[in-house]
Amino acid sequence: MSARLADVGLALLRQALLLAAITVAVFALMRVVPGDVVDAMAMEGSLDEEAVAALRADLGLDAGVLAQLRIWVVRALGGDLGLSLRFDRPVAELILAALPTTLALGTLALAVGLALGIALPAAAVLWPRSPFPVLVEAVNLWSIALPTFCVGLAGILVFSVWLGWLPVIGQMLLPVLILGIDNAGQIAKPLHEDLKEAATAAHIRTARAKGLSPARIVLRHLLPNAMTTVVALGGMMLAALIGGALTMEVLFGLPGLGTLAYQAVSGRDYPVIQAVVMVFAAGVVAVNLLADQLQRALDPRLRR
Amino acid sequence: MSSTFHASRRGLIGGAAAMAGLGLLDHLPGSGAHAQGARSGTVKIAVLGLDTADPHRHTGSIAVQQVYVETLTSIADDGTVKPFLATSWEVSPDGRRYAFTIREGVRFHNGRLMTAEDVRANAVRVRDQVRGGWLSAPMKLVESLEAPDARTFVMTMKEPYGPLLNLLSELWIVAPESDGWAQTIRTPIGTGPFRFGRWTPNVSFHAPAFEQYWQAGLPRAEAVEFSLRDDSDLSLPLRAGDLHIARIGYDKLASVKADPNLEVQFMKDTTWWFWSFNNRSPRKPFDDLRVRRAVSHMLDKPAFMRFVAGDAGVVTNQMAAPGQFFWDQAMHEADVHARPNEARARALLAEAGVDPARTPCRIVSWQSTYPEIAVQAERQLGFQVEHLALDDIGAQRRLGQYDWDLAPFASGPRADIFLRFIRLMSDGPNVGLWGGTRDAEFDALVKQAVAAVDLAERRRFYLAAWQRALDNYYTVVIGHAPEPIANRRAVTGYSPGFTWGQHRVDGGLAHAALGARS
């Protein structure tokens, strides 16, 4: 038991170090980038050089990189993520406002992906002569060959412009479906293979000989064993999902973290970029940790 | 299945209330609040963004502020300056003293009446606390700001400043008790037809109507909601009905005009396209006037404007749009680049001894489509073209390095022509897009225009300055076109103005209302 705890503790420590390293790296990277938010302001308004210098001093952008980093870290540890350089609003406020959208998009897409990705292969194994195996192949092919942003574009065109069924801005139905099907495609085929293989195992043949209904066999015998696969793949799915969500958010105009990140990067809004990257990284790290621990729990072969 | 026929009365009423709440009943004939003076509907609009809640600290995107804060003067649809929060003004003969009569009966959103002292406080704030903005130049010339009585505000300048009245259309009057007045205003208390409601940066801004607005009968709508998203194509949500009013790109003009539910109007001032040469530290051979002429002969201006703006575009060689007061017919007709002339271009290059195949040409632009036309023209001339298409900030930075040769850009409507000339002045702000010109004689001519009290004299000086710009090929104007703004036909009373401001003396969102159909 204590070995497990040590395991988890070590993993947590490693991830914490990771987050710290990411913070420093992004901070440094952003300072290397040419142009800053004062340039953005100078662009549109009419700041002369004197005003530009003064504004930079105001915003603390003329101090050295290390000094700025130190200030940021100290504030962040106290829970203050700073003010957005562009909007003069607390970064924490902007992130909290954007978080629900991204979480909703990610969770719903994951749910759709898991539901579809498990149901289709299960059905394909239960009814091998139905269209379900074909659907598994189709969904598989979809996720390999069709990039989500292309499908997103097509979706907007077909459903919002031509058919007028859906509003263009701010609806989540299409992005959730597109991401969900993409996700489902990532696990459907491997799970199908897994299930088919497991179905040929001895104890399953015994169960069938005994007359147990196929549905029961799938649900009680096959699926639980396949959970390892699902968890392994699901973890990667979620990590990939976060990236896919970014593109979808920008495409469909959803006010989530992805849009926030994209605009912050374009606008060189350092405090926002810093904080958003931290949130993303923390999220991915948490998911990986969770999935890793789940996997170890489910599959004794993986325990050290 | 049979239960639907036994819907209870309570259920019906509850359902009706729900539907009314969702605005669905507005679609039924005979309903909808159209009693005299009653406000109806929330107008959904998308034009530009909103960068700050502090109107004095705006960084250029000024389309939204005008609905909640107002100014002493306002630019009318014909580009002239009209009284707004000031009812009239008197300018001393030497052009240095402006005495404004402040309108009576104007209330701030918190109910308090506006006085000349409020106006003075705002001018003082802009002068002392705000760095940058269009008003920083005139504010430096201010000698004194006084409010001798509750209805008079006096501004005395050190020297005459022609654009002042026009620029005052962007000095917004905010109640000094607004939260954040000493640093950055968080919630501006203005006098506009709508209040500062809820702002979610880059997403939306909701502004409910101000009941005690000083213009009777306005605003006609219950509220206005701005979509602040960075969407490049707003014609889609407009056609789908998610938006009532939106700016659209010229390339969408045809599809929008074909839609029976939409109508297209144009802004009264223009966006103008140009390309600038590097004037701060030009690289060889682009410091040679013959090469600049050759490059300019290569560009097909009519084709460019047709591509960019279709029928709405017009080719010219001046920063003022054809028909405007500061535009000159004779100068326009003398434009040798009105049509492309490839033979002449090649001849000039040969004369200058330049072999384009061995000459690099670095072009900096934004990531729009029109720069590609300029790029291809240069490539056809034979230059080794390197095209850097950067985002706003990247371009800004790169231009400031002055290691480029050509910069095709566009610039939008302005309250005063001076704000275009200022970009070619030596100490002008953000001059990169115009090559960082430093020409003392040009500066002198513009300063004389600014100081001129007589309009005809001002025009003469501006034209003289522009002739210098033409002769030296600082920046070559390609053409002008007004920005299209489309609205659903259910919106009545809305028209775009001279600038992007959505509320002004002769129109705007205060006059807009939603009909029975949206």
Add this chain to the structure above:
Amino acid sequence: MSASAAGSLAAGRLGAGRSSAGFAAGVTILAVAVLVAVLGPSLVPHDPLAQALAAGNAPPDAAHWLGRDHLGRDIAARLAAGTRISLLVALGATLLSVILGAGLGLVAEANGRWASFVVFGAFDMVRALPSILLALTLMVALGVGTAPLVLALGIAFAPHMAMVARAAWRRETASGYVAAARVMGAAPLATLGRHILPNIAGALVTQAAIVVPRAITTESVLSFFGLGVAPDTPSWGRMIAGAARFAEAAPHAVLAPVAALCVVTLGFALVGDRLRLALDPLREHGR
């Protein structure tokens, strides 16, 4: 996350390993793509850059087989030129990711726990960010153009290569025959060269077949957002980005590069399946 799980996300999912028709189709697709890339614009009698502003969005006809884009440029010529660019960028990025990822990763592994900890920690850092966000940030830092793009993509995919290389390395060094070879007196370097590296190479090639199409797609997304290759460079992503606005008026302009993207991605997947079976049969998950 085990590398085998990572690999199973794409490899082996088409069942092409077991069907020769699928593999043949994949090889054909890739061969055609390479041919078009090599022959380039000489296949089509039009200049991919020449504009004809008045003829924007013209539909396909006899002279312009795939029609014209919004600036009047011939789409077929751009597609041909773009194949070369998209493939080169993707291959370059993948190669870079192998060198950076597998190279650094193996060196770190061979040099003990601390080196491994630091290097793979850095890779974890890169992997923790969504690749789009990472690429976006890198591109904004490095500037626009082909070289920064290849660099950004190479960095983004390096961790995948590192993980695969490390997993393969561990598998090989732990396996019996290496120990046996050592007992029999074989020199360590020889062991490395004859047994370990070829197997790692196999795993890397399989992973490359996954990374290349992902690189193509990521480049497309970046170009769609305005980063990526220079504006008139006809990479598929740029073409899609430019044509997306006119999808209604000129569907052919956006369908052509999208189709190219999807077909070539498919080709890689089909080939990757068979490669996996041939080169990496000892995979843990059997998938």
